Amino acid sequence: MLLPLVENHMYRRLKKILLSPIDVFVFHAVSDVYDDTVNEKVDWTLTEEFKRYILSLKNHYKFISSSNAYIKLKSDLTRSNKYAVLTCDDGFKSVLGILPFLEEQGIPVTLFVNPKYLDGKSKREGYAVNPQYITREELWNLTSPLISIGMHGYEHNDATEMTKDEFTGSVDKCIELLQQHPRYIPFYAYTWGKHSDMTQSVLREKKIVPVLTDGESNYRYRQGISRKPIDGYYLKRR
Numbered sequence: 435m436l437l438p439l440v441e442n443h444m445y446r447r448l449k450k451i452l453l454s455p456i457d458v459f460v461f462h463a464v465s466d467v468y469d470d471t472v473n474e475k476v477d478w479t480l481t482e483e484f485k486r487y488i489l490s491l492k493n494h495y496k497f498i499s500s501s502n503a504y505i506k507l508k509s510d511l512t513r514s515n516k517y518a519v520l521t522c523d524d525g526f527k528s529v530l531g532i533l534p535f536l537e538e539q540g541i542p543v544t545l546f547v548n549p550k551y552l553d554g555k556s557k558r559e560g561y562a563v564n565p566q567y568i569t570r571e572e573l574w575n576l577t578s579p580l581i582s583i584g585m586h587g588y589e590h591n592d593a594t595e596m597t598k599d600e601f602t603g604s605v606d607k608c609i610e611l612l613q614q615h616p617r618y619i620p621f622y623a624y625t626w627g628k629h630s631d632m633t634q635s636v637l638r639e640k641k642i643v644p645v646l647t648d649g650e651s652n653y654r655y656r657q658g659i660s661r662k663p664i665d666g667y668y669l670k671r672r
């Protein structure tokens with residue numbers, strides 16, 4: 435009875451030696467001044483703090499794109515380099531201010547956006563004012579090879595509270611409105627990381643890569659790509 439457990443333990447240790455993790459990080463809003471009418475503190479980082487943290491990650495990891503990480507997770511038999519991927523959810527306008535820094539550092543970033551708010555008028559539920567989202571024009575101006583654009587739902591709703599038809603409709607609208615973007619990738623970051631067997635099967639059918647927010651590292655591709663939050667709120671708790 436004990437042997438499979440020992441083997442399992444040894445296998446996990448061996449896997450960690452032969453296969454370095456790919457850590458995928460997610461942030462939301464970054465700005466010089468905190469504005470509570472635009473963001474929630476849990477989703478915000480001071481610009482200087484963000485830069486300092488990214489530079490410290492750069493000392494430990496080689497940054498690669500989401501698509502490259504997906505390929506590696508699917509095909510690497512061994513992996514000696516420690517890789518990191520940077521992602522950003524919600525598409526807040528303030529993020530445009532940090533992109534030149536990431537470009538300068540040669541760091542790829544994937545922006546997961548809700549296409550409904552790209553019209554400059556639509557408000558996200560729960561926000562007192564329009565939280566200043568990136569507009570469609572601004573998004574279409576982002577053509578750097580270091581940037582990729584993924585989906586975060588048509589609106590910022592909880593996927594697990596939708597019917598299968600509602601979730602499918604939301605994904606289809608995302609594809610329709612984003613797939614013409616030159617940097618579009620078929621990756622879908624769940625809002626608040628919430629997902630179910632239903633949402634997973636819808637994405638699988640559409641050959642879309644699910645992106646989770648479960649705090650885990652990635653070794654091999656299983657049911658999606660795991661992520662760790664790095665907004666200021668989480669950095670202070672490290």
Ligand SMILES: [Zn+2]
Pocket residue numbers: 523524586590625626
């Ligand atoms: Zn979100």
